[in-house]
Amino acid sequence: MTTMAQRTDKPLQDPGGSGSSTLTELRLALTRNLRTSGIYMALVALVVLFAVFTGGASLSPGNITNIVLQYSYILILAIGMVIVIIAGHIDLSVGSVVALTSAISAITVIKYGMPWWVGVLAALAAGLAIGAWHGFWVAYVGIPAFIVTLAGMLLFRGMTLWVLDNISLSPFPSEYGVIASGFVNGLLGGYGYDTFTLLVFAIGVIGFAVNEYRTRKTRRSYRQPVPPLWLFAAKIAAVGVVVMALAWQLATARGLPVVLIMLAILIMAYSLIMQHTVFGRQIYAIGGNLSAAALSGVKVKAVNFWIFVNMGLLSAVAGIVFSSRTNGAQPGAGNMFELDAIAAAFIGGAAVTGGVGRVVGAMAGGLIMAVMSNGMQLMGIDQSVQSVVKGLVLLLAVAFDIWNKRRAGAQ
Amino acid sequence: MDDYILEMRSIEKSFPGVKALSGVTLSARRGEVHAICGENGAGKSTLMKVLSGVYPHGSYGGQIIFEGTECQFSSIRDSERAGIVIIHQELALVPHLSIAENIFLGNERRGSGGLIDWHRAHAEASELLDRVGLREKSTTPVGQLGVGKQQLVEIAKALSKDVKLLILDEPTAALNDTDSAHLLGLVRQLQDQGITSIIISHKLNEIEASANTTTVIRDGQTVESMDMADDSASIDRIIRSMVGRDLESFYPDRVSNPGEVVLEVQDWTVRHPVQDRLVVEGASFTVRAGEVVGIAGLMGAGRTELAMSLFGKSYGRFISGRALMRGREIKPRSVAEAIDYGMAYVSEDRKQYGLNLLDTIARNISGAALPKLARFGWVNQHRENRLAEQAMEKMRIKAPSVQSVVGQLSGGNQQKVVLSKWLLTGPELLIIDEPTRGIDVGAKYEIYQLINEFVAAGKAVVVISSDLLEILGTCDRIYTLSQGRITGEVPVGQATEENLMTLMTKEKETVR
Numbered sequence: 001m002t003t004m005a006q007r008t009d010k011p012l013q014d015p016g017g018s019g020s021s022t023l024t025e026l027r028l029a030l031t032r033n034l035r036t037s038g039i040y041m042a043l044v045a046l047v048v049l050f051a052v053f054t055g056g057a058s059l060s061p062g063n064i065t066n067i068v069l070q071y072s073y074i075l076i077l078a079i080g081m082v083i084v085i086i087a088g089h090i091d092l093s094v095g096s097v098v099a100l101t102s103a104i105s106a107i108t109v110i111k112y113g114m115p116w117w118v119g120v121l122a123a124l125a126a127g128l129a130i131g132a133w134h135g136f137w138v139a140y141v142g143i144p145a146f147i148v149t150l151a152g153m154l155l156f157r158g159m160t161l162w163v164l165d166n167i168s169l170s171p172f173p174s175e176y177g178v179i180a181s182g183f184v185n186g187l188l189g190g191y192g193y194d195t196f197t198l199l200v201f202a203i204g205v206i207g208f209a210v211n212e213y214r215t216r217k218t219r220r221s222y223r224q225p226v227p228p229l230w231l232f233a234a235k236i237a238a239v240g241v242v243v244m245a246l247a248w249q250l251a252t253a254r255g256l257p258v259v260l261i262m263l264a265i266l267i268m269a270y271s272l273i274m275q276h277t278v279f280g281r282q283i284y285a286i287g288g289n290l291s292a293a294a295l296s297g298v299k300v301k302a303v304n305f306w307i308f309v310n311m312g313l314l315s316a317v318a319g320i321v322f323s324s325r326t327n328g329a330q331p332g333a334g335n336m337f338e339l340d341a342i343a344a345a346f347i348g349g350a351a352v353t354g355g356v357g358r359v360v361g362a363m364a365g366g367l368i369m370a371v372m373s374n375g376m377q378l379m380g381i382d383q384s385v386q387s388v389v390k391g392l393v394l395l396l397a398v399a400f401d402i403w404n405k406r407r408a409g410a411q
Numbered sequence: 412m413d414d415y416i417l418e419m420r421s422i423e424k425s426f427p428g429v430k431a432l433s434g435v436t437l438s439a440r441r442g443e444v445h446a447i448c449g450e451n452g453a454g455k456s457t458l459m460k461v462l463s464g465v466y467p468h469g470s471y472g473g474q475i476i477f478e479g480t481e482c483q484f485s486s487i488r489d490s491e492r493a494g495i496v497i498i499h500q501e502l503a504l505v506p507h508l509s510i511a512e513n514i515f516l517g518n519e520r521r522g523s524g525g526l527i528d529w530h531r532a533h534a535e536a537s538e539l540l541d542r543v544g545l546r547e548k549s550t551t552p553v554g555q556l557g558v559g560k561q562q563l564v565e566i567a568k569a570l571s572k573d574v575k576l577l578i579l580d581e582p583t584a585a586l587n588d589t590d591s592a593h594l595l596g597l598v599r600q601l602q603d604q605g606i607t608s609i610i611i612s613h614k615l616n617e618i619e620a621s622a623n624t625t626t627v628i629r630d631g632q633t634v635e636s637m638d639m640a641d642d643s644a645s646i647d648r649i650i651r652s653m654v655g656r657d658l659e660s661f662y663p664d665r666v667s668n669p670g671e672v673v674l675e676v677q678d679w680t681v682r683h684p685v686q687d688r689l690v691v692e693g694a695s696f697t698v699r700a701g702e703v704v705g706i707a708g709l710m711g712a713g714r715t716e717l718a719m720s721l722f723g724k725s726y727g728r729f730i731s732g733r734a735l736m737r738g739r740e741i742k743p744r745s746v747a748e749a750i751d752y753g754m755a756y757v758s759e760d761r762k763q764y765g766l767n768l769l770d771t772i773a774r775n776i777s778g779a780a781l782p783k784l785a786r787f788g789w790v791n792q793h794r795e796n797r798l799a800e801q802a803m804e805k806m807r808i809k810a811p812s813v814q815s816v817v818g819q820l821s822g823g824n825q826q827k828v829v830l831s832k833w834l835l836t837g838p839e840l841l842i843i844d845e846p847t848r849g850i851d852v853g854a855k856y857e858i859y860q861l862i863n864e865f866v867a868a869g870k871a872v873v874v875i876s877s878d879l880l881e882i883l884g885t886c887d888r889i890y891t892l893s894q895g896r897i898t899g900e901v902p903v904g905q906a907t908e909e910n911l912m913t914l915m916t917k918e919k920e921t922v923r
């Protein structure tokens with residue numbers, strides 16, 4: 001049966017008909033992959049667009065490093081958020097949780113003079129507890145997550161103000177700052193650039209290529225449509241060039257940011273969990289059809305509970321990174337972060353009704369928001385305009401997604 | 412020359428990777444009842460979606476000529492304006508809204524100032540309900556009606572749109588015999604009023620009884636169109652055209668050979684989850700290894716509730732009574748535990764309770780057996796895909812591959828996916844609620860064969876069905892259920908449609 005794969009590689013629509021030219025093949029491959037690859041193309045287009053507008057300033061080594069540092073905590077939140085959304089829920093409280101966990105860390109370390117890692121542990125513990133609180137009300141009491149986390153948003157913001165006595169706390173000892181502003185640099189030496197950074201990224205690209213190739217092979221053996229080989233190779237080459245260019249810029253700046261390493265590990269770990277573990281599958285099952293999942297033996301309550309515990313944990317991680325970057329805790333920290341994280345998930349292709357979405361997609365969605373905000377800041381565009389543009393992009397991204405799905409159904 | 416209201420000429424329609432229709436021709440005479448038959452996935456629903464503008468002009472090939480003019484519908488609204496109304500395989504009513512609200516949904520009766528004129532709406536709704544023979548108040552929420560009555564509401568809705576051509580996609584699949592008969596009677600009544608109908612159905616005896624013309628579709632092509640008044644037209648001929656060969660019988664033979672008791676239920680009582688009443692009352696029954704036990708009952712008799720309450724308490728409150736499997740008392744508190752005990756329950760409603768329509772065939776099939784396919788929480792995807800491929804081959808699921816999305820399969824193929832999913836859990840006891848709803852004759856036979864193989868391996872099956880012929884054809888022993896009580900136990904040798912029906916309609920008082 002696998003020997004059939006060679007022949008069915010071509011789309012089945014015209015059996016021996018007009019003879020598919022390279023052009024129609026490309027068109028077909030593109031329309032079929034638009035839904036999945038659309039946002040990556042949009043991301044690249046935005047990067048190019050802002051590079052032109054800012055005369056290349058947005059691509060400078062310093063700025064690229066800056067984007068990574070500045071938006072890492074949104075991306076961390078988006079990982080948790082897309083999982084919550086896949087299960088058919090929403091979490092409005094993450095901004096407040098970021099504030100509360102960073103305040104708890106600051107109080108432990110700055111006020112009580114504990115070592116930095118005690119602060120980190122305290123924040124993580126608080127995050128887990130908050131997640132369990134949300135999980136309890138959503139999963140076991142059955143209150144919609146929208147309500148529970150709306151309450152949480154108010155509750156934990158209030159608690160932040162309370163524990164901080166409404167004033168900021170700073171500064172952290174310098175070890176704490178390493179989390180968000182540290183770099184791995186000079187590990188393998190370099191000549192005006194950091195060899196280690198380049199090596200890590202090169203390994204990443206090779207890993208990506210191998211993984212893509214294996215996916216392609218599996219899809220073919222299951223007679224699924226795949227893009228033609230040259231398009232596939234072009235895609236891998238494009239990704240390689242873009243990523244290595246990014247690596248070069250980082251390597252010539254300050255090296256490999258510690259948060260980027262952390263983020264990469266989180267992205268890989270959560271992608272694997274979502275695609276390859278029973279837990280991840282059950283999340284998709286719940287979001288896709290709750291009653292069917294329950295009747296298939298999925299412990300819906302437990303899964304929902306742990307989804308929120310996980311969100312609390314990731315919010316705490318984001319809180320730690322944020323407090324490290326701002327070198328203190330502020331009562332207003334994390335304001336509106338939930339909206340950026342939610343936007344990232346939806347721009348990245350998650351469905352409002354649940355059951356659909358990917359961690360990597362949410363990351364691309366988050367980067368689209370990041371590149372846009374950063375580019376507009378560089379261009380000196382007013383905050384008010386920035387907000388308008390972001391809002392429109394979110395709307396258009398989801399509209400495009402819906403339009404695309406409809407077209408796929410009625411072709 | 413015949414007067415054709417509709418002619419569809421060489422219709423073609425492709426989805427990515429699938430050619431659903433490749434040159435279907437269909438001609439319906441004015442005022443007739445025209446049946447469409449074909450195997451699961453033959454393209455019947457797709458053809459009707461093309462006709463009704465669900466798939467807009469330009470997304471398919473061929474010509475549609477309705478009332479003498481070529482039509483190019485770009486939406487359902489367009490086709491409705493022309494007088495074509497489709498009632499889909501899946502009903503499209505809003506359960507919380509009243510009958511009247513549902514009937515005029517999207518087509519509201521406006522009064523002065525653009526506001527909805529509810530007096531007029533309810534008055535017109537009552538008239539329409541009279542016409543379809545449904546005695547319910549127009550203010551009743553649709554969710555409180557049974558499926559049969561909901562079908563009638565759908566038809567009332569169609570009538571409110573001045574329908575000339577009514578399309579019914581498997582209208583009787585979920586109905587019992589009485590409701591089906593009523594519905595088909597109504598279709599003939601509408602025929603007298605000049606309304607042409609197209610009916611898709613897998614119940615061939617209904618087609619024989621009510622259709623004027625039958626068109627058979629196979630693999631996206633018209634095989635033949637037969638005038639049912641002709642002597643040569645028969646169920647056998649329809650089947651031959653559908654599956655390309657003769658079918659000797661509807662039910663495969665089986666030598667029954669009951670062994671030890673697999674499931675014993677004693678005095679099982681279940682309360683409704685919110686209302687204060689008993690749904691199942693003191694039910695006791697046994698199922699033996701190598702045996703197919705039928706549970707026959709009318710809609711609302713508590714058949715599904717009985718099964719679901721046994722299956723990890725997924726229905727009801729204050730469940731009392733004992734359940735023993737192979738002589739050991741079991742107390743599953745969750746579905747997961749029930750699966751571990753070796754139970755499997757195939758729901759009657761595959762869309763609602765059986766499938767994740769957004770996901771692939773492979774992942775749906777593995778859905779209930781996932782913990783068994785995993786080590787330390789890590790799913791072995793190669794094994795998963797291989798098992799799914801085997802199931803797909805065995806059940807002859809028609810789809811491009813195991814990675815195809817289930818929502819894009821035809822109704823019958825979805826049913827086969829649900830069955831595969833439960834067989835993969837390796838159950839000792841398989842409870843199947845309406846095993847062949849929406850399944851074509853050929854595939855039905857295959858499913859019965861599958862049941863036979865399953866019990867031949869020393870396992871047990873409970874079949875719940877409102878189709879008495881199916882119960883008589885597949886079961887060894889039959890329990891009848893009426894108003895939550897078991898009213899009789901009949902070996903299949905002594906069972907007839909009549910005596911089962913008597914037991915199924917036995918009132919509470921006479922039992923005591």
Ligand SMILES: Nc1ncnc2c1ncn2[C@@H]1O[C@H](COP(=O)(O)OP(=O)(O)OP(=O)(O)O)[C@@H](O)[C@H]1O
Pocket residue numbers: 409426427429430431449450451452453454455456457458500809810819820821822823824849851
């Ligand atoms: N949206 C879609 N995307 C891809 N394939 C589809 C889609 N809709 C239908 N198909 C495919 O088209 C074929 C015909 O499907 P259709 O629903 O018309 O079958 P059917 O004759 O109504 O079968 P059944 O008796 O099971 O309802 C099937 O192979 C199905 O998988």
Ligand SMILES: [Mg+2]
Pocket residue numbers: 455456457500580821822
């Ligand atoms: Mg159909």
